[in-house]
Amino acid sequence: MKSLKFLFILFITISLNYQAQTPTDFLSKEFHKERREFLRSKMPENSVTVVFANPLRNRANDVDYVFHQDPNFYYLTGYREPNGVLVLFSDNQTDEEGKSYNEILYVQERDERAEQWNGKRLGVEGAKQELGFKMAMNASEFLKSNIDFKSFDKVYIEKFNDDYRDLGGADVFNLVKNFKMKAGYDPSLYLSRVQEYVYNNIAETPIESSANVINIIDRLASRAPEINNDELIKGYKSATTDELKKEYQQKISLALKPKTNIDLTFLSANLTTMREVKTAAEVKLITKAVRISAVGQIEVMKAMKPHMSETELQGIHEFVYKKYGAEYEGYPSIVGAGNNGCILHYIENNQTKVGNDLVLMDLGAEYRGYTADVTRTIPANGKFTKEQKQIYDIVYDAQEAGIALYKIGAGMSAPNLAARKIVNEGLYKLGIIKSVDERHNYFPHGTSHHIGLDVHDPGNYRNFEENMIVTMEPGIYIPDGSPCDKKWWGIGIRIEDDILVTKNGPVNLSAEAPRTTEAIEKMMAKKSVLDDFLLPDLDK
CATH class of the missing domain: 3.90.230.10 (Creatinase/methionine aminopeptidase superfamily)
Structure with a gap:
C-alpha cells in the first residue's frame, strides 16, 4: 500500500514539475469558451459554423515549416496543432445516447510513433481536460460523421484557399474535401469580392447615376480581370438606354441573392468585429x-x-x-x-x-x-x-x-x-x-x-x-x-x-x-x- 502511495506521489510530482517547465500564461480555456459563446449568440437558429485548423506546410523535401495555427481557429479553441475542425451549432444537438451538445472539436489522433518523432499530441482527452470541450473526437471521426450540413438553414465557413497538401488520412486536405462533399460546396456559386462590390454598387445606385458606377468599374478593371469577363457587368456598362440598364440591374440584384445555404461572409465579419x-x-x-x-x-x-x-x-x-x-x-x-x-x-x-x-x-x-x-x-x-x-x-x-x-x-x-x-x-x-x-x-x-x-x-x-x-x-x-x-x-x-x-x-x-x-x-x-x-x- 505504501509503495502505491509513493508511486502516486512520484507521478504527481513529475507531472507538476513538467508543467512548471512549460509556459502557463497562454489564454485560458474559459477565454476561448466565452469567445465561442459570443459567436454562437450571433448565429440564427438552425445554423452551424465550421472552422478548420491550419495544415502543416512544407519547407523543402521532408522538412516542414514550424507549425503556426490559423488565428481564428486558435481564437475559438486554443488548440495549437494541425488537422483539427471546430463545429459550432446554434442549437443543442443530441447524440445517439441522448446526450446534449452544441459544439464538437475534432483533433488529430494520439499516435505513439508520430509523437516519438514530432512531440506529444493533445488528443481527445487533452482537448477535454485542457481546452474544456465536453465533446471532442479524433479528426478521423469527422470523415465518418453523419452531420447533415444540407439540413441547416445556414452553414458558416471562411473562404477556402485550397493550398493544402494531401498527406493522407485525416489531414486538413481530406477534412476539407470531405466537408465540401457533404455540404454540397460549389465555388462557382460565389462572386469574388470585387465582383460582389461592383454588383452591390450597381444594385444600389439609381440609373441616373450609373456613370459613377461605370467610373468605379473602369478603375477596378485593370486590377480585377474577372470584371472584364463578367457578362452582366459588361452588359450593364455597354447598355445604351436606361431601360436596358434597368434590366441588367435587376439581373444583378437577383445574382446577389444566395444560391446555397453555405455563407462565406458571416464568420469573417463577426470574427473581425470580435477580434478588433x-x-x-x-x-x-x-x-x-x-x-x-x-x-x-x-x-x-x-x-x-x-x-x-x-x-x-x-x-x-x-x-x-x-x-x-x-x-x-x-x-x-x-x-x-x-x-x-x-x-x-x-x-x-x-x-x-x-x-x-x-x-x-x-x-x-x-x-x-x-x-x-x-x-x-x-x-x-x-x-x-x-x-x-x-x-x-x-x-x-x-x-x-x-x-x-x-x-x-x-x-x-x-x-x-x-x-x-x-x-x-x-x-x-x-x-x-x-x-x-x-x-x-x-x-x-x-x-x-x-x-x-x-x-x-x-x-x-x-x-x-x-x-x-x-x-x-x-x-x-x-x-x-x-x-x-x-x-x-x-x-x-x-x-x-x-x-x-x-x-x-x-x-x-x-x-x-x-x-x-x-x-x-x-x-x-x-x-x-x-x-x-x-x-x-x-x-x-
Whole structure:
C-alpha cells in the first residue's frame, strides 16, 4: 500500500514539475469558451459554423515549416496543432445516447510513433481536460460523421484557399474535401469580392447615376480581370438606354441573392468585429509582446556598430525575444540599412556592413500567439546627420500628431490624415516637393492597423473603441534616384508604436524604446553587454 502511495506521489510530482517547465500564461480555456459563446449568440437558429485548423506546410523535401495555427481557429479553441475542425451549432444537438451538445472539436489522433518523432499530441482527452470541450473526437471521426450540413438553414465557413497538401488520412486536405462533399460546396456559386462590390454598387445606385458606377468599374478593371469577363457587368456598362440598364440591374440584384445555404461572409465579419477589440487577457499578452520588442530595440541601440551586418542586428533582436520566452517573430524581421530602408517590406537583411547609414528596424515578438509591431530608425554610428535629423523630426512630429487622435469615438482615418499633412508640409519646407499638394511616393502607406493574433489583425476601421490596439507608423522614404537633391537620397525613416486606446486617452505600449533623436543618441552611447562578445574568425 505504501509503495502505491509513493508511486502516486512520484507521478504527481513529475507531472507538476513538467508543467512548471512549460509556459502557463497562454489564454485560458474559459477565454476561448466565452469567445465561442459570443459567436454562437450571433448565429440564427438552425445554423452551424465550421472552422478548420491550419495544415502543416512544407519547407523543402521532408522538412516542414514550424507549425503556426490559423488565428481564428486558435481564437475559438486554443488548440495549437494541425488537422483539427471546430463545429459550432446554434442549437443543442443530441447524440445517439441522448446526450446534449452544441459544439464538437475534432483533433488529430494520439499516435505513439508520430509523437516519438514530432512531440506529444493533445488528443481527445487533452482537448477535454485542457481546452474544456465536453465533446471532442479524433479528426478521423469527422470523415465518418453523419452531420447533415444540407439540413441547416445556414452553414458558416471562411473562404477556402485550397493550398493544402494531401498527406493522407485525416489531414486538413481530406477534412476539407470531405466537408465540401457533404455540404454540397460549389465555388462557382460565389462572386469574388470585387465582383460582389461592383454588383452591390450597381444594385444600389439609381440609373441616373450609373456613370459613377461605370467610373468605379473602369478603375477596378485593370486590377480585377474577372470584371472584364463578367457578362452582366459588361452588359450593364455597354447598355445604351436606361431601360436596358434597368434590366441588367435587376439581373444583378437577383445574382446577389444566395444560391446555397453555405455563407462565406458571416464568420469573417463577426470574427473581425470580435477580434478588433481586445479583452483584458489579450491586452496583457500583447503588452508583454510589445515590451519584449521594445527591449530588443533598446539592446540593439546599445550594441550597434558600423561594422555589423543587417543579419547580426536581426539576430540580437530575435535573441532578446527568445530570452523572454517569445515563441516566434510575429512576421519576417525587417532590418534595412541606407537605401534598403526605403523598401517597405525588405526582409533579405543581408547587407554585410551597415556603415554610417540609418538602419530601419521593423520587428515584433510573438508571445503566446499575440504579436507586436515596433519600428525604430537609428544611425549606425550613433549620431544623426543634419539631413537625417531633419527628415526624422518630420516623421516624429507626424507620429505625435497622429497618436494624440487615438481617442474613443474618433474616426480611425484621422491619424493618417494628420500625419500626411505634417509630412507634406515638412517635405515642402525642405524643398523635396514643390508644393504641399504635390502627389509623391515618399509616404506610400497608411499609418494605422490593428495588431493581435495577426500583425495585421482584422478590423472594420470605423471609429476607435476602448481596448483596441492599433499601430501608428508614419514614414518618409527617399530612395536613390528620387527627383530631389542627392543629399536626401537613401534616407528611409519609419517610427512605429503600438497604441492602446483607453478611456483616459492613448497609451503607447512601446514607449520604452527611445523615439526622439536625442533619446536615441543617448541610448546608443551606452555600453552594451555584447561589446565583449567576440566569436572566432572562421575565415582565417
